[in-house]
Amino acid sequence: MIRVHDVVVIGGGQAGLATAYHLRRLGLDFVVLDAQPTPGGAWQRAWDSLRAFSPAAYSSLPGWLMPAQVGETYPDASHVVSYLGDYEQRYDLPVIRPVHVEAVHDEGRVLRVESASGTWWARALVSATGTWWRPFLPALAASAEFGGEHLHTVDYRRPSDFAGKRVVVVGGGNSGAQIAADLACEADLTWVTRRPARFLPDDIDGRALFDVATARRRALDEGRTDSGGVASLGDIVAVPPVREARDAGLLKAQPMFGRLTRTGVEWADGTTAEADAIIWCTGFRPALSHLAPLGLRRTRGRIPTAGTQALREPRLHLLGYGDWTGPASATLIGVGRPAREAARAIGELLDLA
Template structure:
């Protein structure tokens, strides 16, 4: 069965909902195809103690402020899931789930979106699948011989399943610091980072990060030089659990090891630390396999874009994958502006 619509949005997380909000304001006919069975995007799969970097009022999608979570300055993941569920219902966004997109194909007249429940023909497509579904694991020697448990951030839920164990957490970003802080009181923790941890000043949260990312994008667009953006401020936002663990002396990072052995991690000088588990907080890559039939991939797996629009396919927009698709577009507060720009360009392309 083939169905027709003006715009197909692929992904029903925060980026897809922001796109839907602005497409609705433009009066465009569209659908949102979400592979998840329930509302909430990747947030419904996050670890239990995960909190936002910003207060609720500064973590909102366009048109609807996130309500305050009682007792919390920084809302937790469950609060975000509830907010996203309310958001899609409030704006009556046309979500279809669970629908998994297998591939996007093109011809002169339209883009064809093949799914596990049929085909859609569209005049434009917004890809908003994010990165959570493509966890990155570095190629470390000995990875296959280690007998303990190995898990990426996406599989971590809480410290209970690691209580009393020797756990190595790898990663010097926010996920690594938050999970290390979560585990420190309950395990024999070893925290490993490629570079010494760079904490942002305690008073800085997601509001400042969004401003820094926006200023960098404007400077680059104006040709006035690279301000460094968020990276110039540091790598780790000191949310309360991280700050408390750091100040208690529980977050002492060691440099990256060079290999795994069957029962330990080992450094270049031969020293070893025995380990029952290794948690890889090593980031993600864009989840873009559904766009492979278009043949648009560029360096580092990215698709070259002008703003959110694919450079070699004007009917395709990419939203929410990081700064290369809009300043801070992978954040709740940051995705609204590029979503608005994408909807405007689509409306102009379709002559509406």
């Protein structure tokens, strides 16, 4: 006997849990499939010194404020992992793990969700797999010329691993700045960015960024002029470790180099820097391969959406991949609102079905 759920949520990180909370409140029958063996989503894979951008109370999922971390204004990754695990238990969310979803198929009135662990059927689907599991490396990183170590943001753990080594950090976003700051006192650091590093004002954190992103989305929806959102303010949140390294003169970004050499990097003017390792903090792409059988992807690997709802498959909602699936929806503070809207839309759709 095949059991058909109202909703299957793919991904048990912050976006999946926020959606599950709202689905539970609507009384829908759902299950959350998470590829990770333990709770915590991508936070459990983060480097040791990673901090949330906002104080605990402003880094919370719907329904329950994150408890403050003793001695810390901005909670670290381990604190967030504990909170996410406790959140699952607090609301008795039906998370099944580890389940790596391989493919979703349209079976007419239902969607078939395939994995090596089994098959699930659903009347609606939420994809909340995020981006951490699909790191992006530029073509330059594929060069076989460099004889040292290549790493991506996802591979970095702690500065002691690079003590005394020559390290080039590539990337002018938050990850690049935080990892560069982490290494500044342990390694011989070269920080490289494609454009001059742009730090946000020191009083700006995740609370303000969420408000800015929301205001931009509202303006676009109403046909008003695009304010530029968070990008108009800068690229790097000056969390305390970054601020301290910057103010100490340890974060001085160099322009992007032109090529890799056997022993390091070289700029167009012939200047070189020796390196034992290059850490590519060059971002991520949406982890959406499981949706390939539905044939929904268009430009830049994205699936066109209206809010969180896929335009060509109204039973599918996408959450937590960036502003294109809800303002600040890839953040703890920002995911609650689009999760609520997605759950409500699904509830209305199922009532009509």
